[in-house]
Amino acid sequence: MEEKLQQLxxxxxxxxxxxxxxxxxxxxxxxxxxxxxSQARADQMGTLASLAHQYFVDEEVGKLLEDLAAYADQLDYDSDNASLIRVAQREYDKAIRVPQNLVEEISRTASLSQQNWQKARKENDFGLFLPWLEKTIDLQKQLAACFDPPDNLYDALVDVYEPGMTSTQIEAVFTPLKPKIIDLVKGITAHRDAVDDSVLHQHFDPDAQMAFGRQVVTRLGYSFERGRLDLTAHPFTIHFSRDDVRITTRVTADYMPSALMGTIHEAGHALYEQGTDPALYRLGLGRAGMMAEGTSMSVHESQSRFYENIIGRSHPFWHYFYPRLQEAFPEQLGNTDLEAFYRALNKSEPSLIRVEADEVTYGLHIMLRFDLENDLINDRVQVKNLPEEWNARMEEYLGITPPTDSDGVLQDVHWSSGYFGYFPDYLLGSIFAVQLWEQLKKDNPKVVAEIESGQFDSVLSWQRDKIHQHGKKFTFDELAQRVTGSTLLWEPYVDYLTTKYSEIYGL
Amino acid sequence: MEEKLQQLxxxxxxxxxxxxxxxxxxxxxxxxxxxxxSQARADQMGTLASLAHQYFVDEEVGKLLEDLAAYADQLDYDSDNASLIRVAQREYDKAIRVPQNLVEEISRTASLSQQNWQKARKENDFGLFLPWLEKTIDLQKQLAACFDPPDNLYDALVDVYEPGMTSTQIEAVFTPLKPKIIDLVKGITAHRDAVDDSVLHQHFDPDAQMAFGRQVVTRLGYSFERGRLDLTAHPFTIHFSRDDVRITTRVTADYMPSALMGTIHEAGHALYEQGTDPALYRLGLGRAGMMAEGTSMSVHESQSRFYENIIGRSHPFWHYFYPRLQEAFPEQLGNTDLEAFYRALNKSEPSLIRVEADEVTYGLHIMLRFDLENDLINDRVQVKNLPEEWNARMEEYLGITPPTDSDGVLQDVHWSSGYFGYFPDYLLGSIFAVQLWEQLKKDNPKVVAEIESGQFDSVLSWQRDKIHQHGKKFTFDELAQRVTGSTLLWEPYVDYLTTKYSEIYGL
Structure with a gap:
């Protein structure tokens, strides 16, 4: 069996x-x-995707997994080898349902579609992107159909990023949450004058912004010897091993939080990957990443949203970092005190761009995308009508209408890349992040004081021990149970938001 | 047959x-x-090399080639399809002799060896590189042995980069050339005071150097929409398609020609790749590149050396560019006239670093490496004695001894990458470049006047028509015959050097 395991x-x-x-x-x-x-790159990526798929779905793998099933049953469920066999079996069972030419076509289309999305966004011309999006959605429907989901075609795509999750389960969380958030937004809107964030809307030198971002994520524990930070149209994290985990961001010269909070968000993803157990190297188990491998994206997003919001927009965090930020930008921030800055950074109001949305309204952006994806995949919305549908729902959910498609339906990279079913995980992750934060405070009551003094070691150690090292050994539910003793809870998330924003806005 | 050709x-x-x-x-x-x-990258590159090899040596390819042989015979020898089948057959016959695990081992070793070479060079510690070089040479000997060359194990490695060439043929060119060059060097040394290049040894801002290099290669026809220029430890050209051909250089702040001439050299390689016929896209035929694919590296080097020396160090070239260079560096060059600059740039004297050697002494650097490689592969020199052997031959060939190994045996990337058999092609290419230049002047008598006025279009058109478009359809000999009506001639090279340097040094 050892030999068969090695072959696997x-x-x-x-x-x-x-x-x-x-x-x-x-x-x-x-x-x-x-x-x-572009063209050659699309071909090359298509070939690599196709070969990876081909090697994985080879019947030799199926045979090895079959032979190893009984062996795995004797091992501790949580052990590396049992987890490897279990997760590989789950992914194999899914992968063999997808024809190789579909895999290659999805990859090739994604490369070209992204190029066209970038152009469309730059030129504010949805028409440039439309044929690519139609093709992408058609391919996603073909992909979903491979899994023959019993209730909803869209469930098969949700399952790609969050194994075992269904749209019904997501609705069970989103549906009670939605009125609570809308109520909170209404309360905040009634007190909107309590917060003035004009201090953030000054000119901040882009190089100095990047330098500060580097300083912050280094302090959080991100290793630049095992990573790097670059500029791209849309921020992302990508890894080629646990020792080469790269992040990107984008800089807005006249709005400071854009680059910084984006960098912290991506560093949250990256710390996850950099913290994977070396024993999982090159096994796929260590790839709890951005690719459609059936890993739990919600847990990944819980790490990025944890760093971006629960840490990065917290009072204790800025207690330590704000004097340093003032030093970097004395002209812009010299006359603003910590309290005013903290409130400015947490200003909440309905806005256009998801990645720059505040914590409270963010969930509504996700619900909008979740609903639209569900409708698109089930043919309840036509792709060519998407700009109008988008704008109508923005008005319905957030009470605002994008002036351009670049600020609306064209803002996210996901659909151009074929990542349908991914969006709900951002909100599931945000919700889980709060659950983890409550647990961390229970496990280490000194953590808030440590953060106030710029000590993040124990936060990272706790995450590595509880979450990061495991890669994708466990499902979301398994991990939540192991770390917090419970499945996902949405109530702590509402409490967290209500407490924090009641304090900021004096509700 | 059309169907089989498409399958191929x-x-x-x-x-x-x-x-x-x-x-x-x-x-x-x-x-x-x-x-x-590093580690993961070595593994990834090893896997890709191994799979590429595996797909190429598959017996299905052998079967297709067998079936297509008669069909190819009916086609015009120079046609794309006949050339494809012919070159694929030649490479297949070679490739099937190399076991897959050796291919993977060579690739994996090269990645790690390069890391260690970089470190060894930085720290001037040959000992850090020694075990990797020993392993690399051992692997190269294993590779050579696969081909069972009749006379000399080293011939099999020469053949990797220059199909059909043998060390005996190279010696037939190098042996008569050597005394001619040594005589010329002696003549120059006796008149060394005729040229003063101190003007080049000033501080030149690195960013301004890079900007000027970009300006020059753009003018020569290099497309930045289909390429880019970056900084690396050792300059190189690499391509992923004809539409993505990248060059790198390194900058020496206190010696201007280093970055510029390196950039022009690499642009020469890159213009070749950017000029390949689009019909050869993705067929390997278009990859007359830096990889060990059995293409003619001498022809590739003829293009880089042509741009670096015959164009880039010529009087007509600087007639156009020198005023522009003076504009970029008025403080350093304002008081130096074109004639003095031209002589400074062509100063010839024995020196340590190959890539910075002048045209005259360059050949001796190559002969040294050719002789050492021949001796290493045939066990006439032990790897651990290489620094001493290197230094002794530097003294013998060039009359100087490197003060450090970083300036000696550790200077080139080639051996760390497993590129044994490649070096002679630099000199063969230099020699062929002169032969091509004589032909170009015959075909277009106005070319010198055009270069003087900064017009390089006709140079590039001529190269594209005669050389670039063909990718690796033809062998060196076939191409030389088609373009110049003759095989390689060394006499024009001696005439060119003698005429140019007699004029500069007043011999």
Whole structure:
């Protein structure tokens, strides 16, 4: 059995190498590739995706997994080897349902679609993107159909990023949450004058912004010897091993939080990957990443949203960092005290861009996308009507209408990349982040004081011990049970938001 | 037959994609990869190399080639399809002799060896590199042995970069050339005071150097929409398609020609790749590149050396560019006239670093490496004695001894990458460049006047028509015959050097 296990590992090594190579090509495409390289890059990524798929769905893998099933049953459920066999089996059962030419077509289309989305967004021309989005959605429907989901075609796509999750389960969380958030937004809107964030809307030198971001994420524990930070149209995290985990951000010269909070968000993803147990190297188990591998994206988002919001927009965090930020930008911030800055940074109001939305309204952006995806995949909305649908729902959910499609339906990279079913995980992750934060405070009552003094070691150690090291050994539910003794709870999230924003806005 | 040809092309597409992906990973490793990424990168590149090899040596390819042989015979020898089948057959016959695990081992070793070479060079510690070089040479001997060369093990490695060439043929060119060059060096040394290059040894702002280099290669026809320029430890050119051909250089702040001439050299390689016929896309035929694919590296070097020396160090070239260079560096060059600058740039004297050697002494650097490689592969020199052997031959060939190994045996990337057999092609290319230049002047008598006025279009058109478009359809000999009506001639090279340097030094 040891020998068969090794054969399985060798096979998974090869698949992991091909996927990592595809990721390097993707990173290059987003950062440094000259425009002329697009067509060849799409072909190359298509070939790598196809080969990775082909090596994984090979019947030899199925045979090895079959032979190893009884062996795995004798092992401790939480052990690396049992988890490897269990997760590999789950992914294999899904992967064999997808024809190889569909995998290659999805990858090739994604590369070209992204190029066209970038152009469409730049030129504010949805029409440029429309044929690519139609093709992408058609391919996603084909993908979903491979899994023959019993209730809702969209469930099959949700399952890609959050194994076992269904749209019904998501609705069970989103539906009670929605009126609570809308109530909170109404309360805040009634007190909108309590917060003035004009101090953030000054000119902040882009290089100095980047330098400060680097300083912050280094302090949080992100290793630049095992990563790097670059500029891209849309921030993302990507990893080629636990020792090469790269983040990107974008800079807005006249709004300071954009680059910084984006960098912290991505560092949250990156700390997860950099903290994976080295024993999981090259096994795919360590790839709890951005690719459609059936890992739990909600847990990934819980880490990024944890750092971005619960840490990065907290009073204790800025107690330590604000004097340093003032030092970096004395002209802009010299006359603003910590309390005013903290309130400015947490200003909440309905706005257009998801990645720059505040914590309270963020959930509504996600619900909008979740509903639209569900409708698109089930043909309840036509792709060509998407700008109008988007704008109508923005008005309905947030009470505002985007002046341009670039600020509306074209703002996110996800649909151009074929990431349908991913969006709900941002909110599930935000909700879980609060649950984890409550647990961390129970496990280490000194944590708030430590953060106030700029000590983040124990936060990271706790995360590594409880979450990061495990890669994708466990499902969301399994992990939540192991760390917090419970499945996902939405009530602490509402309490957290209500307490924090009642204090800020004097509700 | 059309169908079988398409099957062959599909297969070659996949191989080309894997090799291109490997090249992207290599480029990233040399430019932006964090240090921590080394191990995983070596594994990933090993996997890609192994798979590319595996797909190419598959017996299905052999079967297709067999079936297509008679069909190819009916086609015009120079046609794309006949050339594709012919070159694929030649490479297949070689590739099937190399076991897959050796391919993977060579690739994996090269990645790690390069990391260690960089460190050894930085720290001037040959001992750090020694075990990797020993392993690399051992692997190269294993590789050579696969081909069972009749006379000399080293011939098999020469053949990797220059199909059909043998060390005996190279010696037939190098042996008569050597005394001629040594005589010329002696003549120059006796008149060394005729040229003063101190004007080049001033501080030149690195960013301004890079900007000027970009301006020059753009004028020569290099497209930045289909390429880019970055900084690396050792300059190189790499391509992932004809539309993504990247160059790198290094900057020496206190010696201006280093970055500029390196950039022009690499642009010469890059213009070749950017000029490949689009019909050869993804067929490997278009990859007349830096990888060990059996293409003619001498022809590639003829293009880089042509731009670096015959154009880039010529009087007509600087007639156009010198006023522009003076504008970029008025403080350093304002008081130096064109004639003095031209002589300074062409100063010839024995020196330590090959890539910065002048045209005259350059050949001796190559002969040294050719002789050492021949001796290393045939066990006439032990790897651990290489620094002493290197230094002794530097004294013998050039009359100087490197003060450190970083300036001696550790200076080139080639051996760390496993590129044994490549060096002689630099000199063969230099010699062929002169032969091409004589032909170009015959074909277009106005070319010198055009260069003087900064017009390089006709130079590039001539090269594209005669050389670039063909990719690796033809062998060196076939191409030389088609373009110049003759095989390689060394006499024009001696005449060129003698005329140019007699004029500069007043011999």
């Amino acid at each position: 590992k060798n096979r998974l090594n090869r698949v992991a190498d091909l996927r990592s190579a595809e990721s390097v090509l993707h990173w290059d495409m987003e950062t440094y590739m000259p425009e002329g390289g | 092309k599909n297969r070659l597409n996949r191989v080309a994609d894997l090799r291109s992906a490997e090249s992207v990973l290599h480029w990233d490793m040399e430019t932006y990869m964090p240090e921590g990424g």
